[in-house]
Each structure stands twice: as C-alpha cells, then as structure tokens.
Amino acid sequence: MIFVTDDGSHSLHVPELNEHYHSTHGAIQESQHIYIENGLNYLQKQTLNILEIGFGTGLNVLLTALHAGSKTIRYTTLEPYPLPDEILSKLNYPNILNANNCFTQIHTCPWEIATEIQPHFFLKKHRISLQDYYPIEPIDLIYFDAFGPTAAPDLWTQEQFQKLYNTLNPGGVLITFSAKGTVRQALTNVGFTVTKRPGPTGKTHISRAEK
Numbered sequence: 554m555i556f557v558t559d560d561g562s563h564s565l566h567v568p569e570l571n572e573h574y575h576s577t578h579g580a581i582q583e584s585q586h587i588y589i590e591n592g593l594n595y596l597q598k599q600t601l602n603i604l605e606i607g608f609g610t611g612l613n614v615l616l617t618a619l620h621a622g623s624k625t626i627r628y629t630t631l632e633p634y635p636l637p638d639e640i641l642s643k644l645n646y647p648n649i650l651n652a653n654n655c656f657t658q659i660h661t662c663p664w665e666i667a668t669e670i671q672p673h674f675f676l677k678k679h680r681i682s683l684q685d686y687y688p689i690e691p692i693d694l695i696y697f698d699a700f701g702p703t704a705a706p707d708l709w710t711q712e713q714f715q716k717l718y719n720t721l722n723p724g725g726v727l728i729t730f731s732a733k734g735t736v737r738q739a740l741t742n743v744g745f746t747v748t749k750r751p752g753p754t755g756k757t758h759i760s761r762a763e764k
C-alpha cells in the first residue's frame with residue numbers, strides 16, 4: 554500500500570509484516586542520508602562494485618545513479634519479491650527527482666543481465682533471496698536495506714554477515730539503517746569494525762561496518 558512520507562516522497566507499507574519500505578519521516582531523505590552520504594560518498598573510489606540487499610522500489614539505485622558523477626559503478630541488487638508494475642508506475646520518485654528516463658531504465662531493464670542503464674552505470678537485478686545468494690565478484694560497498702531485524706531475523710545473522718564480509722574488498726563498507734545492538738554485535742563478531750553514525754531525521758543512529 555502506497556503512502557506519502559513526511560518529505561512528500563512515497564513509500565510502501567506491508568501490513569502482514571507491519572513494515573515500511575522506508576522511514577515515514579521521508580523516504581528520499583532517508584535513502585539519501587544513509588546510502589548516498591554515508592555510503593557512496595564516504596567511499597572515495599572511482600570504480601566500484603555495489604551490492605544491495607532489497608531492491609524494492611529501486612529508490613537506492615535511482616539515487617546512486619543520480620549521484621554517480623564520473624564514477625564507474627557495477628550495481629547488483631537482490632530482490633526475491635519484485636513489486637508489480639502497477640505499484641512502480643505510481644511512485645513519485647521520478648517526478649520529485651526529475652529522473653523519468655533513469656527510473657524507467659531501472660525498471661524496464663531485464664532481470665539477471667547486467668545492463669548499462671546510463672554511461673558507466675551497470676545494473677544487474679537478481680530475483681533471489683540473500684540466503685540463496687553467493688557473490689562471485691568482489692564488492693566495495695553493500696547497501697543492507699532488507700526488512701528490519703524484528704520482521705526478518707533470518708537476514709541479520711552472523712552467517713549472512715560472514716558471507717558478505719568475505720566478499721568485500723579490504724576497506725569495503727556495509728551500510729545499514731539498523732543500529733540495533735544485536736546487529737552491531739553480529740557484524741563485529743564476523744570481523745567488521747562497526748561505527749554508529751548519526752541517523753536521518755527521525756532516527757538517532759545508523760551503522761557503518763568496515764572491513
């Protein structure tokens with residue numbers, strides 16, 4: 554079910570899980586703060602491989618493409634439950650961000666095939682759950698944007714974090730909205746150095762984990 558968040562951008566509510574895809578305080582402001590400012594802009598690399606857990610509406614892909622500048626980015630995103638076109642077509646991100654072409658490219662490019670959706674930006678959408686996914690290429694930056702640890706505890710385990718740690722290049726970063734103690738402890742246990750960072754509006758902290 555689509556609703557409007559406090560910054561005017563849309564998000565979705567999943568009643569069965571009582572989960573939102575984004576913060577009710579603002580979907581765009583949340584994604585921009587967590588994944589772009591504390592992830593993409595933090596990692597000073599010109600060429601990088603990004604792995605996202607939870608493609609959802611494609612908002613993180615869109616913001617990353619819009620902030621890619623002169624970087625070359627290979628972006629892989631995992632999503633076992635793709636949203637139907639009738640929902641995607643109603644989302645107001647392309648209007649707010651003035652990015653109709655890019656948003657259309659993101660959602661019409663084929664699944665399972667890396668596609669250059671804009672110059673130097675390659676997107677591969679994988680219809681798979683994190684638990685079944687074993688990365689092949691080394692990754693520089695992980696956007697861990699699954700449903701929260703209460704609704705989806707199977708995704709926030711040491712086993713999953715170990716797999717992600719192993720696939721990161723030295724200096725690689727995992728960034729996530731959760732700063733829950735058990736999440737930070739599990740990340741620390743597999744070898745990450747974890748820092749609490751200030752959160753976006755409506756959230757005190759987020760976590761940045763570095764290899």
Ligand SMILES: C[S@@+](CC[C@H](N)C(=O)[O-])C[C@H]1O[C@@H](n2cnc3c(N)ncnc32)[C@H](O)[C@@H]1O
Binds near residue numbers: 574631633
């Ligand atoms: C918080 S929402 C994602 C928000 C998304 N990044 C966006 O900008 O719209 C969580 C997403 O994780 C997906 N998901 C659920 N189970 C998953 C799993 N086992 N592995 C990977 N993604 C999963 C959900 O379908 C949902 O799209």
